[in-house]
Amino acid sequence: MSAGMDETEKQVRLVIEYDGTRYAGWQVQPNGTAIQQVVEEGLFALLGHPVRLVSSGRTDAGVHALGMVACFKTSRELPERAFRDGLNRYLPEDIVIRQASVVPLTFHPRFDSRGKWYRYTLHLSPVRAAINRHTCWTIKKPLDLQAMKQGASFLVGRHDFASFRASNCGAKTTTREIFSIDIVPDEPLLHIDVKGGGFLKFMVRIIVGTLVEIGLGARPHEDIPQLLIQGSRERAGKTAPPRGLCLMEVWYGNLPHRLVSLKNTGPKV
Template sequence: MRTIRLVIEYEGTAYAGWQLQPNGLSVQEVVEDALVGVLGEKVRLISSGRTDAGVHARGMVAHFITSRDLPLSAFREGVNRLLPRDVAIQEADEAPDGFHARFDARGKWYRYTLHLGPVRSPLAARTSWHIRSALDFDAMSAGAAALVGTRDFAAFRSSACEARTTVRTIFSVELAREGDLLYIDVKGSGFLKNMVRVMVGTLLEIGMGKRHAGDMEQLLRQGCRTRAGRTAPSSGLCLMEVWY
């Protein structure tokens, strides 16, 4: 038996998220269907995690087990020929026996993109959140610094989050401006449901002067979701990379 590791890129606007859904088309479903066309058999993809509806990925990692003796090119070029234009296999390789895309992951990098300016951009609309207000980037950076470390992020998760513990380790939260785009890069060992999007919504309120950078420490201590900022739209979020 072979363990095949895939690195998958997708523009998630048309999908109900990564994971198979009973009432919506998922990225996992379209990739598994394309694999059937190449392998001639059904396989189940195990991913490094989930992305919600409308969230994108540049580096989603997934693996599957097969006994088929096909060249690795079949799992990239062959599968890509059967995938829609908004999903593509970027890498395909043979992983060691026992490799697990989820349990072996050591960290993830998420990027949230804000489009700044008075006029919306049709080209950026699917991959960013348009913000017309002026922002205090220094204040946002100060608030972001409070999120780094091993902390209880109960205030920064969806009410539908089913995680057993809300303690997570964040390696870094960095802001970078590139023209009209502001990137908020969050790297950590793991994330709660909607965690990055709630972080962004809270940082945005700091940037707009609606709350102080020092409020972050209080939010972390209180652990109350209703006191943190809004959940930023899914369109601006992208899973950039998973580390092993």
């Protein structure tokens, strides 16, 4: 064992739920309070020493999560349940630890991830939402759901998603794989479930914005293959507001059976 290594050090994996409305995103940054910062401060209060959380990814300002995964290392001896319940005592009402478990030191929440499930929620009504105002995007005109499903089908599979990323996205490659896109009515809400191996900055929100334009009749669903070929952000739809987006789950190990059967089944572009 290398010098300075604590033989009792362990790694704890957290599954975190949060309402991102009043935060500047997940990652610690100088221009606002981040969820990572708040959880790390809670861990310092619980453990008595500073820690750095390593997460499965980032969410932007105003985006929510039911299943953000993050890990930290500590030498404190506590039962797994105490990491969850003890930390929750130091967190505000809009952040909560759903699960805490000890995992091998070799586990990495980002690099070991097999896929993620994002859900975007629309509120279909001529009147704006009140109760759900922080968790959905209100669309006041009817949507053609069949056209949206047809457009979404072209996005399933492995493609170059350069048209569906933020202009300041720093990813080295724009090729990603989407396992499935499901459009799920839940009146007056409509959920768009996007499941894939990885995502570019704003990718899900731009996909949603483009699908909404298709649903409103502002563009045909046949535009999608051309957008994938052209790789031009300017030609894709608007970026949907962050408040409707939620990270539902991060997968490790084997993917859910249904997703395995759907991989690479989208129409060829």
